[in-house]
Amino acid sequence: MNKLYKQFVQFSGALLMLALVVAGCKKTFDEPPYKNGDPDLAVTATIAELQALYKGDPVLITNDMVLAGVVIGDDRSGNLFKQIVIQDKTAGINIQLDASNINAKYPIGRKVFIKAKGLTLGAYGGLLELGYGVNDSKQPVRVPQALIDSFLVGGSANNVVTPVELALDQLNGKYQNMLVKIKKAQVVIADTSKTFGDPTKGQAYVSIGIQDTTIGGLVIRTSSYANFAGTKVPKGNGELTGIYTIFNSDNQLVIRDVNDVAKMTGDRNAVVAPPSTNIELKTSPLLFNFDGIDTLLPMGVTVRSGATASSLGNDTSYKKTRVKWADVGLGFKNFASGTDFTMDENTQNNATNRAIGVRQTGSMESGVSFVFEIKNTTGKKNLKMNFKLQSLDITSTRTTTWAVEYATGDNPTSFKPGTATGIMTTGNKTAVSNNISVDFGNGLDNISDKVYIRIISLGATTGTGNRPSSAIDDVQFTWN
Incomplete structure (x- = not known):
């Protein structure tokens, strides 16, 4: 019995050693060797x-x-x-x-x-x-x-990433998921009494509006389950750090903890007032060539998402940094106008002739629109519109169908179609600039209220693959 027991112990010990050797070999196989704290x-x-x-x-x-x-x-x-x-x-x-x-x-x-x-x-x-x-x-x-x-x-620990310093109007898709710093940030007055999250968990997330000395837009978006959800937002001005994210065309910042807002303690800055929202029809013709959109969209021109047959939709951020035609990031963008489709990326970036465009994705597909808000048409009749509708990315296989509609009043809920002549589609592997003419008949004659005219894609794209980069340029209004 003792001999058998001794043999059993020896055999068990051998099995244990074999298991340790196998485990050690497996770890060496799974994990690469390290050098200076980083794997090879x-x-x-x-x-x-x-x-x-x-x-x-x-x-x-x-x-x-x-x-x-x-x-x-x-x-x-x-x-x-x-x-x-x-x-x-x-x-x-x-x-x-x-x-x-x-x-x-x-x-x-x-x-x-x-x-x-x-x-x-x-x-x-x-x-x-x-x-x-x-x-x-x-x-x-x-x-x-x-x-x-x-x-x-x-790999190695304690690495430091320096935030990219930007103003709000410089934010665009290329900075998504990066650490950024807004140097002169402050919470909008309406939100200065709030906490970052909702301690009651009634709202899963809370958005806090941020402004600086530009017209750009941003919200701090915070989970109500964050351990600082009940902390009051800062009321002063100063450096704001966080991870820049986007949701559709909205700019968002995720702060890691309250240290990211610790420097927002200075005196508040005066904020740049937004420009007038109205287009005044003074002298016919009135042209919008969009060549100045590196700084701002023209007065009275907005870009919107989520529009429907009965709604103007959401006033949406415009990303003014110049991008190439094939840029697939979501949103409204600053493209080179489609005057020469042989332009390479560098030529596109340097082109002075610009166009305002949009790239749709599955999360922002139908209801994108370019909107022109006109103060009134008092004393004017026979309003007409001409523009170039451009399909910029020849690799895009899907097709977007556009329409021109109009409505009147401050908050219109009913839109009527203008009579558009020309090819009203983009995509389908085309790189083309189509001339569009729109006649509103007498529908906009002598209107004392606001007039909204929009170039809109109400439906989803058709086909499969990439969605188009669509743009408009040289929008001209004429009247008698």
């Missing part, structure tokens, strides 16, 4: 190069792409839920992870390497995200907890 993984792409893969529909990463970035946002405060945001020198990306207390392993300042093969690049409300497949709404799904270590490898 060759980075094959920048985050900007990853973003460039997105053309409006989810993209499954099928090659051995390796990215690296520093965590700029984690779940420690509760304002980010089951996600981290990383940034390299070119861009930032949101990574959806189905785990809690992610900050214990991937805190702000830690470098993270992403083995992206098998992940999906998609968007929620236009904000780019990495996930593990998509749901029925084509939004990225969180990476299952058991698979996180297959895709993420932690």
Whole structure:
């Protein structure tokens, strides 16, 4: 019996040693060697190069792409839920992870390497995200907890990312998921009595309006489950830091904790008053060539989303930074006018002839419109409109159908069609500038109220693939 027992102990010990050796080999196989705190993984792409893969529909990463970035946002405060945001020198990306207390392993300042093969690049409300497949709404799904270590490898700690300093009117899609700083920020007067979130949890999120000395727009969006949800917002002026995000065409900032607003203690600044919202018909013809949209849209011109047959829709942000025709980011944009479709990206960027345009996505497809708000047509008749409708991205396979409509009064709920002549579609692999003529008959003769005229896509795009980059230019009104 003693001999058998001794043999059993020896055999069990051998099995234990074998298990330890196998486990040790497996760890060595799974985890690359480290050097100066970072794993020995060759980075094959920048985050900007990853973003460039997105053309409006989810993209499954099928090659051995390796990215690296520093965590700029984690779940420690509760304002980010089951996600981290990383940034390299070119861009930032949101990574959806189905785990809690992610900050214990991937805190702000830690470098993270992403083995992206098998992940999906998609968007929620236009904000780019990495996930593990998509749901029925084509939004990225969180990476299952058991698979996180297959895709993420932690690196060195305590790295510092310097925020990009911007004014509100400089915010645009290329800064999404990046750490930014607004130097002269202050909470709008109407929101200075609020807290960042709703401590009662009656609202899941609270949006706080922010202004600076420009006409740009921004809200701080905070989860009511954040540990600082009950903290009152600052009433002063100063530096505001956070992660810039977008939702459709709205500019949003996610703060990590109250340290991001700690410098908003100075005297409040006077805010630039918005321009007049009315177009006055003084001398016929009246031309809008949009060549000055690097700074502002022309007086009385707005861009809107969510418009319907009975509603003007939402006054929407315009991103004034010049972009290429093939730019797939959601929203209203500053494009080169389609005068020469052989222009390369650099020529487009330097072109002085500009056009106001829009790129639709699944989250902002129908109801996008270019709106002209006219003070009145008192003493005027036979109003007509001419413009160029431009399809700018020849790679776009979907088709958008446009219409011209008009209404009167401060808050119109009924729109009538103008009689438009010309090709009223964009996309379908075309790069073209079509001349459109619109006759309103006597429908707008001698109107003492406001007159709204809009160029609108009321329905969804048709077809599959990329949605168009659509633009308007050289809008001209004539009357007697």
